[in-house]
Amino acid sequence: MHIVGGLIDLTARKRAEEALVQAQKMEAIGQLTGGVAHDFNNLLAVILGNLELLQKRLPSDPRAERLVSNALEGARRGASLTQRMLAFARKQDLHVEAVDMGSLIRGMEGLLKGSIGAETPIHTEVEDGLPRALVDAHQLELALLNLAVNARDAMPDGGTISIVVGTRVHNADTDDLARGHYISVSVSDTGTGMDPEILARAREPFFTTKGIGKGTGLGLSMVYGFAAQSGGAFVLNSQLGQGTTAEILLPIAPALEIPSTEQENRQPANVRPLRILAVDDDALVLMNTVDILAELGHEVVSAPSGSKALEALQTQGPFELVITDQAMPGMVGIELCRRVRKIDPSMSIIIATGYGELSDAPDNVVVVSKPFSEVTLIDAIGRTQAARSETVL
Incomplete structure (x- = not known):
């Protein structure tokens, strides 16, 4: 009686299966991390915005000033933490x-x-x-x-x-x-x-x-x-x-690629008061954005959704600028931008995103990452107006 046997080395297959499981695990963790970072950025936007407004109204009290400054520093550290989380989730905004x-x-x-x-x-x-x-x-x-x-x-x-x-x-x-x-x-x-x-x-x-x-x-x-x-x-x-x-x-960069010369520390542009439509499904974030814009001298109308924003454009316009959140139920910011541009092709638009990455934004739309400071918002508004002036010319 003869028995024919054989051996099969399953090592490579086992390693491939383990690599697949690890990749799927990392992807799932990345999605969870990105979602947490997005929600945390919304909270930080409210905290940072209100602290900056409060700092301007403080009486001459060194202790109160120190407490607010410490709170601002803690919130900024939180923003740095969310940037690391977004980096892992591959959702940060890269300037290559x-x-x-x-x-x-x-x-x-x-x-x-x-x-x-x-x-x-x-x-x-x-x-x-x-x-x-x-x-x-x-x-x-x-x-x-x-x-x-x-x-x-x-x-x-x-x-x-x-x-x-x-x-x-x-x-x-x-x-x-x-x-x-x-x-x-x-x-x-x-x-x-x-x-x-x-x-x-x-x-x-x-x-x-x-x-x-x-x-x-x-x-x-x-x-x-x-x-x-x-x-x-x-x-x-x-x-x-x-x-x-x-x-x-x-x-490796293409041979003809040249380094960017744009300076990130440019001074914010001076912008005249505008009539602005602010859109966000988070009531606290929306209120904070309205307060910052009003503090800067702008006239602001708010809308809690994309559909309400389109109604406001028709019934409470005209507006010179729309500032909208990206992640909203029913209609995301990019879709709202496209529909706004059908109504007014020259409308200036800013999209604020807690994820940091927005590669498919329409042309001439300025993207800012949450949480944004007053200075960042001033700069973003200035860029929209500069782009609008170039388009008109």
């Missing part, structure tokens, strides 16, 4: 440009040393003749700072941080990255490293091995979301007792 990585790394040396501490040496190496990366420079700086701080914290007994920038060829199409040439930015430490179980969870938001009060657990998740949204990838390699290397892969 062709970035000289050598200049960016050299420009960060002072910031890195000040944040990490002089006792931790940082070694940097940038490949000669490196092409520019297509990336949001500010968000990349935040990502690198997060990775450097994590690297320092992973070396309680001291060690060296290495930042290496070069090109890398990705030879195979994968679920998270197409084959091709990329800019590689890696941050390595000589610290404690991670075991496989911790490494598998390291990119999850709010997961941290640091003590209470020493970390939010959003640093690596922010980098992961930022890299993916930038058209690249985030790769973690670590072995227990041998340190960790965190690598960001970024797209």
Whole structure:
């Protein structure tokens, strides 16, 4: 009697199944995180707006001024936290440009040393003749700072941080990255490293091995979301007792791409009083927006939905500007914009979004992220009026 047997290696299949489950898990967490960040941004918009208005009306009382200033700082930290959550959920607004990585790394040396501490040496190496990366420079700086701080914290007994920038060829199409040439930015430490179980969870938001009060657990998740949204990838390699290397892969900018020269710190434009229609389904947010606009001298009519806004346009117009929320039931801000433009093609429009990302907004629409300050709103209104003037000319 003969028995014919065979062996099948299921290792590759098992790894693929585990990778799929992990990807689905991260996607679900990302959707939840983005939703929480959106709702939190609405709350912060109310808090920040009212505190700024209150600050203007305070009597000459140093203690009261200090209390309001502390509350404002806490709210701004909350806004920073939601930006990290949106980064993980891949819903932040990115301003990509062709970035000289050598200049960016050299420009960060002072910031890195000040944040990490002089006792931790940082070694940097940038490949000669490196092409520019297509990336949001500010968000990349935040990502690198997060990775450097994590690297320092992973070396309680001291060690060296290495930042290496070069090109890398990705030879195979994968679920998270197409084959091709990329800019590689890696941050390595000589610290404690991670075991496989911790490494598998390291990119999850709010997961941290640091003590209470020493970390939010959003640093690596922010980098992961930022890299993916930038058209690249985030790769973690670590072995227990041998340190960790965190690598960001970024797209290479087209050869003719030039760096953006627009300055984000431009002075807000002076705008004459306007007749404005403000639209938001959240009553507190709507009231806050109306109060800020009225404080600036504008005449404001409010509407709690897209359909009510269209009614107001017909019955309470004319208006010179519409400011609308994006995420509203029944009719989102973008759809309202399209319908408003059918009524008045020259109408100036601002869309406020708690998600931060709005890639399909109609032309000549200004997008602001919640929570926005009074200065941000002044600047946005100024840009709509400048665009309107150019259109008229």
